[in-house]
Amino acid sequence: MLVLLIVLVSLQIADTHISFVKSWMDAHIEDTEKYLGMPVVFSEFDTLISTVYSSxxxxxxxxxxxxxxxxxQVFFEGMDNMDDGYAIVFSKSPxxxxxxxxQSTRLALFNSLCSTRCNWSCKKKKMLEKILYHDEL
Known part of the structure; x- marks a missing residue:
């Protein structure tokens, strides 16, 4: 399977940049659907995690x-010598x-309960929304 990988590098982000990033991501998702027919994966977005995950x-x-x-850069504790300032250490950032x-749980549920192209018209949608949207990102 081919996958288009798009890298988002984020340093310090102002609120005005968030709406741009969201529309930029939506445009790339739409382009991959219409023209490439392949999935898109986004990476390197540290401070934009909620925006990226939501899209x-x-x-x-x-x-x-x-x-x-x-x-x-997801690191384990004790790997501090490799940190360039953008590392995520889960034990230090609960x-x-x-x-x-x-996010991982939500995506796993969506992907396990419905076919890729059903567009959520199936009966599983209402059950999933109840589980997955009780705590918005």
């Missing part, structure tokens, strides 16, 4: 091409760990 989840919910994401766990 991916919305695409997945619609049966779209938003396929997933790759965090930049809130980030919770966001990643919730």
């Amino acid at each position: 991916i989840l919305n695409s997945t919910k619609k049966g779209g091409s938003g396929a997933g994401s790759l965090l930049w 809130s980030t760990s919770s966001i990643v766990t919730l």
Whole structure:
């Protein structure tokens, strides 16, 4: 399977950049659906985690091409000598760990209960929305 990988590098992000990133991601998801017919994966988005995850989840919910994401630099404790300032250490950042766990759980549920292109018209949608949207990102 071919996958288009798009890298988002984020340093310090102002609120005005968040809406741009969301529309930029949505445009790339739409382009991969219409023209390439392949999934898209976003990576390296540290400070934009909620925005990226929200766009991916919305695409997945619609049966779209938003396929997933790759965090930049997930380290274990004790790997501090390798940190360039952007590392994520889950034991030191429980809130980030919770966001990643919730996103992974949501995507796993969506992908296991419905076919890729059903566009969530199946009966599973209402049950999943109850489970998955009780705590928005």
